[in-house]
Amino acid sequence: MSLVRNILQKKGYATITIESYSTVYNALEMMMTKNVGALLVMDADTFIGIFTERDYARKVILEGKASKKTLIKEIMNDHPVTVNPTTTIKECMNLMTDKVIRYLPVLDDSNKVVGIISMSDIVKHLMEEQKFIIDSLQNYISNQQ
Known part of the structure; x- marks a missing residue:
């Protein structure tokens, strides 16, 4: 069974972060x-939430706020769903579907950020996994004849 760690090993562990007191405009840039x-x-070094394009659309634009004056801490999701490196891809898909989210911050056992995965990362991983299985089966069949 594939794990979040498998995606991060291929994708990388780099994360892009912003401080809560930054403006939404700076985040969008x-x-x-x-x-x-x-x-x-x-x-500082403490994970406190996630800011997405959806947050901008729903909590800034639709509420008539100004992105150059609104701070991230005012509109971010401060209780995001998170996973750890040993979470299965299937569990991630279920979480994303049930919670209608596209991004999952990845935290280690001490609640330190080790990465982030997106729905696109999962789809790409599954496609690569399926291609490997198909190629392996075709190779097996070819060698049996």
Whole structure:
């Protein structure tokens, strides 16, 4: 069974973070520059939440707030669903489906951030896994003839 650790080993453990007292505008600039849809919110070395494009759309734009004046801490999700490196991919898919979320921060046993995975990461991993199985079966069949 595939684990979150398998995705992180291939993808990398790097995370893009922002402080809670930064403005939403600064976060959006960072997201555009880094081509990501979510930022982990950190104060010092402590993980305190996640900010996503969805948060911006629903909590800034639709509420008529100004992104240059609104702070991340005002709109971030401060109780995000998290997983650890030994969480199975199936569990992640169930969490994402049940909670209607696209990103899962990955924390180790001491609650330190070790990465983040997205729905896209999971889909890519599953596609690679299926391709490997298909290639292996085709190879097996070819060698039997």
